Amino acid sequence: MDNILIVDDDKNLCLLLSEELQAIGYNADYVTSANDVFNYLESGKIINLILLDLKMPEKDGFYVLRKLKNENYNIAVIVLTAYADVKSAIESARLGACDFISKPYDLDDLIITIRNVLQKDTV
Numbered sequence: 001m002d003n004i005l006i007v008d009d010d011k012n013l014c015l016l017l018s019e020e021l022q023a024i025g026y027n028a029d030y031v032t033s034a035n036d037v038f039n040y041l042e043s044g045k046i047i048n049l050i051l052l053d054l055k056m057p058e059k060d061g062f063y064v065l066r067k068l069k070n071e072n073y074n075i076a077v078i079v080l081t082a083y084a085d086v087k088s089a090i091e092s093a094r095l096g097a098c099d100f101i102s103k104p105y106d107l108d109d110l111i112i113t114i115r116n117v118l119q120k121d122t123v
Helices: 011-023 034-042 061-070 086-094 107-122
Strands: 003-007 027-031 049-052 076-081 099-102
Touching: 003 011, 003 034, 011 027, 027 034, 034 061, 049 061, 049 107, 061 076, 061 086, 076 086, 076 107, 086 099, 099 107
Parallel strands: 003 027, 003 049, 049 076, 076 099
Antiparallel strands: none
């Protein structure tokens, strides 16, 4: 079973999305800040995919992407953001994001994207 970490400062969105993903068979957990991502990873928990918001207080999603890349974490990332623009999408891809999805997202489309990214990651 794949493990997904949701990273978003909106706790309600995290709770809802984690429940939706668990209902279809994923292990889903969440953190609400960029720093919490690395505390979570350092705890030894295995993560196959991160769903990452770009706009968060203190440190943003670009910080997370840069640190994941610089520290050679091999974790797929899908950016989920309400602030979707071409520049952010290009920068996210340059930093290693597999996909870029605008909020509000369509759950069915998100699930298809998650499945596609996880399949590519295991091939």
